[in-house]
Amino acid sequence: MTQASAKTRVVILGGGTAGWMTAAALVNQLSSSCTVQLIESEEIGIVGVGEATLPHLRAFIAMLGLDEAEFMKATHATFKLGIEFRDFGSIGSRYLHPFGSFGTELGGVHFHHYWRRLGAPPESLFDCSIANVMADRSRFARPSADSNSALSTYNYAYQFDATRFAPYMRDWTLAHGAERIEARVTSVERDGEGGDITALLLDSGARVEGDLFIDCSGFRSMLLGQTMGAEWEDWSHWLPCDRAVAAPCASPAGGIEPYTTASAMTAGWRWRIPLRHRVGNGYVYSSAHLSDEAATDALVASLESEPLADPRLLRFRAGRRKQSWVGNVVGIGLASGFLEPLESTSIYLAQGAIAQLIDLFPIGRVTDADRAEFNHVVDLEYDRIRDFLILHYHATTRDDSPFWDHVRTMRVPDSLAEKIELWREAGRVSKYSHGLFFEPSWIAVYVGQGLIPRHWDARADQFDAAQLVAAMDRLRGQISNTVDAMPDHADYLGQVA
Amino acid sequence: MSDRAIRSIMVAGDGLVGLSAALAFSRAFPRIKVTILAVPPDPAALTDRLPWTLPAVGRFHAAIGFDELDLVRRGLACHHLGTRFEQGATSWMHSFGEVGRPEGAIPFHQLWLRAFREGRARPFEAYSAASVIGAAGKFVHPSTDPASPLSTYLYGLRLNPDRYRAALVEACAPLARIAGEIMAIEQNADGALAAVLLDDERRVEADLFVDCTGPSARLLSVLDPSFVSWSDWIPSSHVELSWGAASLPTPVDLVRREGEQWHLSANVPGATLNATVLLGERSAIHPGRRPAPFTKNVLAIGDSSVIPGPLLGLGLSLAHSAILRAIDLFPGRDTNPLELAEYNRLTAQEQDRARDLLALFHIGETTRELPASLARTLTQWSARGRLSFFEEESVTADSWAQTLLGCNILPDAVTPLAQVVDSNAAATAMNELADGLTSLAAQLPDYADYLARMGAPA
Numbered sequence: 001m002t003q004a005s006a007k008t009r010v011v012i013l014g015g016g017t018a019g020w021m022t023a024a025a026l027v028n029q030l031s032s033s034c035t036v037q038l039i040e041s042e043e044i045g046i047v048g049v050g051e052a053t054l055p056h057l058r059a060f061i062a063m064l065g066l067d068e069a070e071f072m073k074a075t076h077a078t079f080k081l082g083i084e085f086r087d088f089g090s091i092g093s094r095y096l097h098p099f100g101s102f103g104t105e106l107g108g109v110h111f112h113h114y115w116r117r118l119g120a121p122p123e124s125l126f127d128c129s130i131a132n133v134m135a136d137r138s139r140f141a142r143p144s145a146d147s148n149s150a151l152s153t154y155n156y157a158y159q160f161d162a163t164r165f166a167p168y169m170r171d172w173t174l175a176h177g178a179e180r181i182e183a184r185v186t187s188v189e190r191d192g193e194g195g196d197i198t199a200l201l202l203d204s205g206a207r208v209e210g211d212l213f214i215d216c217s218g219f220r221s222m223l224l225g226q227t228m229g230a231e232w233e234d235w236s237h238w239l240p241c242d243r244a245v246a247a248p249c250a251s252p253a254g255g256i257e258p259y260t261t262a263s264a265m266t267a268g269w270r271w272r273i274p275l276r277h278r279v280g281n282g283y284v285y286s287s288a289h290l291s292d293e294a295a296t297d298a299l300v301a302s303l304e305s306e307p308l309a310d311p312r313l314l315r316f317r318a319g320r321r322k323q324s325w326v327g328n329v330v331g332i333g334l335a336s337g338f339l340e341p342l343e344s345t346s347i348y349l350a351q352g353a354i355a356q357l358i359d360l361f362p363i364g365r366v367t368d369a370d371r372a373e374f375n376h377v378v379d380l381e382y383d384r385i386r387d388f389l390i391l392h393y394h395a396t397t398r399d400d401s402p403f404w405d406h407v408r409t410m411r412v413p414d415s416l417a418e419k420i421e422l423w424r425e426a427g428r429v430s431k432y433s434h435g436l437f438f439e440p441s442w443i444a445v446y447v448g449q450g451l452i453p454r455h456w457d458a459r460a461d462q463f464d465a466a467q468l469v470a471a472m473d474r475l476r477g478q479i480s481n482t483v484d485a486m487p488d489h490a491d492y493l494g495q496v497a
Numbered sequence: 498m499s500d501r502a503i504r505s506i507m508v509a510g511d512g513l514v515g516l517s518a519a520l521a522f523s524r525a526f527p528r529i530k531v532t533i534l535a536v537p538p539d540p541a542a543l544t545d546r547l548p549w550t551l552p553a554v555g556r557f558h559a560a561i562g563f564d565e566l567d568l569v570r571r572g573l574a575c576h577h578l579g580t581r582f583e584q585g586a587t588s589w590m591h592s593f594g595e596v597g598r599p600e601g602a603i604p605f606h607q608l609w610l611r612a613f614r615e616g617r618a619r620p621f622e623a624y625s626a627a628s629v630i631g632a633a634g635k636f637v638h639p640s641t642d643p644a645s646p647l648s649t650y651l652y653g654l655r656l657n658p659d660r661y662r663a664a665l666v667e668a669c670a671p672l673a674r675i676a677g678e679i680m681a682i683e684q685n686a687d688g689a690l691a692a693v694l695l696d697d698e699r700r701v702e703a704d705l706f707v708d709c710t711g712p713s714a715r716l717l718s719v720l721d722p723s724f725v726s727w728s729d730w731i732p733s734s735h736v737e738l739s740w741g742a743a744s745l746p747t748p749v750d751l752v753r754r755e756g757e758q759w760h761l762s763a764n765v766p767g768a769t770l771n772a773t774v775l776l777g778e779r780s781a782i783h784p785g786r787r788p789a790p791f792t793k794n795v796l797a798i799g800d801s802s803v804i805p806g807p808l809l810g811l812g813l814s815l816a817h818s819a820i821l822r823a824i825d826l827f828p829g830r831d832t833n834p835l836e837l838a839e840y841n842r843l844t845a846q847e848q849d850r851a852r853d854l855l856a857l858f859h860i861g862e863t864t865r866e867l868p869a870s871l872a873r874t875l876t877q878w879s880a881r882g883r884l885s886f887f888e889e890e891s892v893t894a895d896s897w898a899q900t901l902l903g904c905n906i907l908p909d910a911v912t913p914l915a916q917v918v919d920s921n922a923a924a925t926a927m928n929e930l931a932d933g934l935t936s937l938a939a940q941l942p943d944y945a946d947y948l949a950r951m952g953a954p955a
Contacts, residue, residue: 029602029914029917030913030914030916030917032913032916032917033913033916034913108560108824108825358914359883359912359914360881360883361912361913361914363880363881363910363912363913364910367880369876369877369880370880373873373876373877373883373885377886418835418838421835422835422836422839425833425835425836426826426828426829426833426835426836428826428836428839430839431839431843431888432888433888433889434886434888455501455829457825457827458502458503458526458827458829459525459526459824459827461502461528462526462527462528
């Protein structure tokens, strides 16, 4: 055995966001254990709708040792403090799901119990989230690491041009030791006994052998789904949107919002993502409730300025593979599952799977235990995000279209029904600490979409109501002053990138 | 107060657990009338008689207004850095806080394991500040400066059970107290508890009944008698406690295994505890838990909810945690089943991981299939030294690593990630760390001197 072949030979199929992020992380973390080859074809486009991200991406950027300013410049990125939801709970309603918490704990009791006890309106809760107020006023400053500071109660992510992010990752990765192969896969060679993939045959005539194959081929799921036959678990009865039509338009004059907007539409919702050089737009809809033409017309009609490109149609289905790691094939990104970008989770899901792959990287042969552990953790992530997304559709009074009638009245997963009832009854958020979307996120969507709990923590009764009102007013005033002292988001961007 | 609020709580049991619960509920909810029903103690309620608490005791004491310095000066509590386990020629420490320093995402135990395989690691405990300081018989409070090695450890408290109980009684003085024996229990049509009937024919009503009566769970078992036994993995035992004269205080306990016996010895203020744990069939302590400790308007805490057994002294800390969780998730008078389900779910997760840790001490002695969560931990640990994540994990990663290695369960391989760190550089850093801890410990005061300086009674 030669020195080189002692390393695990990793072959990644597909050079989109998931593929290049996987390659980058492996080269960065496991260069002494593996070699990385990535096969992609310029003939196959990348989906690239993942323009809005979650704060976790910062850790990935930091892990690779990338310069944030340079990264933001290359991807035309803006800062993101949360997601604004319009018309979800009811037509005319709006709220922002901030990347940050609400108010401060008092006597071990979370802030929203005091807010509820006072019977105050939703705005007075949201005004106690610094990230929400920053977003409202288009301000930006970096959070503080000092846990005593109010500036430590929020986080930020990026809004960027996904078609630039993958190439940016690619350039970095190629400079750090991965090999890129420009080709299409024509057939897959498998081991007769175990069924593991042994090699990929390319249209160039080449044959690429590997020990571990990472399927980042997108919706096609060429290795995990088509070759290994990983079964699909369909969630479209809960998340019926299965199409999107996307079109960028020119940035309006003036500021740049540090947040993404999701506006509910008659058969789905529309995104608006402000980047440095343009605004990304798209209508995510259910083809059972709306034709492609009608969706395109509705999107174009909603644009604030001239479209910069022809509308592009995407097809998908909500769900995931029952197993994301089968044999020696690991699916990452869309090859493993898909959840609509309502909460910007696509890149996070890929990143989470990459982190698990690194932690469970095969030592010698792949074992059943590796696969079981990986699939367990990935499933948990998907299931929790699924419930959170369904909540956005189900917690509504909208009855203006068959689409909203369906999602409003559908039977949701038991795991979600129980969470909702616990909130409605007691104002408590079912506790978990692994995965995505913790208490403040659930509170934002519950309250933002009109689910006000019947009761609150009994300890909140012990304080004098007038004193609580005064304390909340003071907090709001402090947050307001702090935010007013922050620079404008667009100005801040101009300085950093 | 909303009209759904619980107005009255009756706590049955006035041992450490019952008094702690009564005090904590009365502090958290001053408007609720808390009554203690002082039923005679159950000798099998080990949690009421053992002295140990984990580092989380600080949070519980804050909730009930107990101050550590005051407890030490009054001779109620002394500090606890860890426990030395001995069996045959093997000896290892379970101590509180961090062992070694991680390198980025690579846990220290992975670096240790590699060095161990290369033949250049000292015992795992040599890299733990609590172990090194404790083994030297020294103690100081941890530093708040994150740059100091003295900031890397934690400590629990060991209590003098009689004196500590007296302090709880004193603090509970404002609460109503009824002495008596439970003769009968009256249920509503919906199955909830309506009242407890006492031997003097008194009838005590409450909105919420807290069952701290010990393993028999005299209130809860009326509503739900089921019990999940852990005896497949943690043997039943008979425990003999013998309290002797005080000896020179050390911050470390000693636990020795000899055949079917465990011998435990620990300092508490004013006394030395020597306990013998006899494993076997004719036993009084049967480890396990109640599947739904919060059922209708009855909340079981302590041995009426979970019986972890004597090893590691987890009982009181599990009770503290359950009390604080019940306060955080305190339901209304309607005790909505969804709210109780959330409490029971989190409590079961915590208790099952305590079970998994305790089961390690008897691994290899059972032919029964292991609990799924422990099997997962062992599989991942053995394959690559990975510690799988569990919700409500009650055992720290450092505790797991110490105990797994202490029980001689070594991973078959080191994570490939460890290769990011140069092996020689890591070994040098490990040596420096261990040497630093040893020389640091030499400079610290003897525990007895430190206690005297704090003003503890001689």
